[in-house]
Amino acid sequence: MFEKSINAYEEAKQVIPGGVDSPVRAFTSVGGTPPFIDRGEGAYLIDIDGNKYLDFVQSWGPLIFGHCNEEIEKAVIETVKKGLSFGAPSVLETELASEIVEMYDHIDKVRFVSSGTEATMSAIRLARGVTGRNDIIKFVGNYHGHSDSLLVQAGSGLATFGTPSSPGVPADLTKHTIVCEYNNLEDLRKCFEQSNDIACVIMEPIAGNMGLVPASAEFLKECRELCDKNGTLLILDEVMTGFRTSLTGAHGLIDVKGDIITFGKVIGAGMPVGAFAASKEIMGHLSPDGAVYQAGTLSGNPVAMAAGLTSLRKLKANPEIYEELNKKAVRLTSGLKKVAEDNGIGLQVDTRGSMFGFFFADKMPTNFKEVSEYCNFERFGKFHHEMIKRGFYFACSQYEAGFMCTVITDEMIDECIAAANEVMKTL
Numbered sequence: 001m002f003e004k005s006i007n008a009y010e011e012a013k014q015v016i017p018g019g020v021d022s023p024v025r026a027f028t029s030v031g032g033t034p035p036f037i038d039r040g041e042g043a044y045l046i047d048i049d050g051n052k053y054l055d056f057v058q059s060w061g062p063l064i065f066g067h068c069n070e071e072i073e074k075a076v077i078e079t080v081k082k083g084l085s086f087g088a089p090s091v092l093e094t095e096l097a098s099e100i101v102e103m104y105d106h107i108d109k110v111r112f113v114s115s116g117t118e119a120t121m122s123a124i125r126l127a128r129g130v131t132g133r134n135d136i137i138k139f140v141g142n143y144h145g146h147s148d149s150l151l152v153q154a155g156s157g158l159a160t161f162g163t164p165s166s167p168g169v170p171a172d173l174t175k176h177t178i179v180c181e182y183n184n185l186e187d188l189r190k191c192f193e194q195s196n197d198i199a200c201v202i203m204e205p206i207a208g209n210m211g212l213v214p215a216s217a218e219f220l221k222e223c224r225e226l227c228d229k230n231g232t233l234l235i236l237d238e239v240m241t242g243f244r245t246s247l248t249g250a251h252g253l254i255d256v257k258g259d260i261i262t263f264g265k266v267i268g269a270g271m272p273v274g275a276f277a278a279s280k281e282i283m284g285h286l287s288p289d290g291a292v293y294q295a296g297t298l299s300g301n302p303v304a305m306a307a308g309l310t311s312l313r314k315l316k317a318n319p320e321i322y323e324e325l326n327k328k329a330v331r332l333t334s335g336l337k338k339v340a341e342d343n344g345i346g347l348q349v350d351t352r353g354s355m356f357g358f359f360f361a362d363k364m365p366t367n368f369k370e371v372s373e374y375c376n377f378e379r380f381g382k383f384h385h386e387m388i389k390r391g392f393y394f395a396c397s398q399y400e401a402g403f404m405c406t407v408i409t410d411e412m413i414d415e416c417i418a419a420a421n422e423v424m425k426t427l
């Protein structure tokens, strides 16, 4: 059933490292050949062999309305006809920035970039520029893109300065990154004791890059307090959660506010867009108003802005979408949990808005170490493989979250649960 994809993968490997342009796409952690996609149709992906999959990945989050939404397509096509890029300002940028700013009472200005990686990298530079400090705190299992200072792993223990997690990253560039365990208050306090030069803490307030693992309310509160006490800025990375978990992203579901917020994914509706935002005082430090340099040839690209703008306006016009999406996410995850348990398999599930996660484990992990230590990866791999064969496309790693979109129906979800029931019997 995968002949064409198998061939396409072999050919791709000749000219593209690993055959993919982003490592997770190679299905390394679950094995097998990644289906090469021909097109999307609403809730479904269709591969070049003609297999159809119910898509719970939605391009890793951006497509909250599913594939080929008519209004977004129309906006994109109309904008394309006027030109692809100008390298000069367009009013679409102001319109999209205004839609974002309107949602958060503590942010005034937004700068657009072309990816989540750029958003977090620029936010950190801004935080360092504003505070005049060098060090940053990052949490194990939070992912903020692949810029050098964020590709770190814990050194000899936690609450220490990190060491590079990838060859090619000089230790000189990670020596300013203090690595902390997520949801561990004691560790967080120790991190702040490591240095009096901490510019910022960067955090996924609802982590989606070690499966779905939310920060606890007390952890968030103490983190905010420690930042305030130490003159450190808090960057809340909403690249994944922004306009996905609620109209105000993770901020809508938690009690603390970030000083700088980063966006990506949903604000571009599938086009390459990222952004970072803050108060006018903080953003005033950014070039050309201030001295902190940041730029991009394709930043604020009109086609990307048109896609994001249409998507955000649709969401704002129909805010009930978030509750409906969460109901569907709960329907899916509670259904999966039930069929797992019926078959004697432990499954931990959680949702936040339209994001969901499940772990083959007997208790819910709260940090990366727990996910790695007691979630059953072999079982996940088999589950993933069997579900793909039956036409259900889940994220290809237990370290990833899942995403619901508006065109996935209850009937589709129930079909998925019935298929999962069959699969669970074989695990």
Ligand code: PMP
Residues within 6 Å of the ligand: 060, 115, 116, 117, 118, 120, 143, 144, 145, 146, 204, 208, 209, 237, 238, 239, 240, 264, 265, 274
């Ligand atoms: N931050 C978070 C929270 C993310 O989930 C991601 C990507 N999954 C990024 C940053 C990096 O975004 P991009 O892949 O667009 O560079």
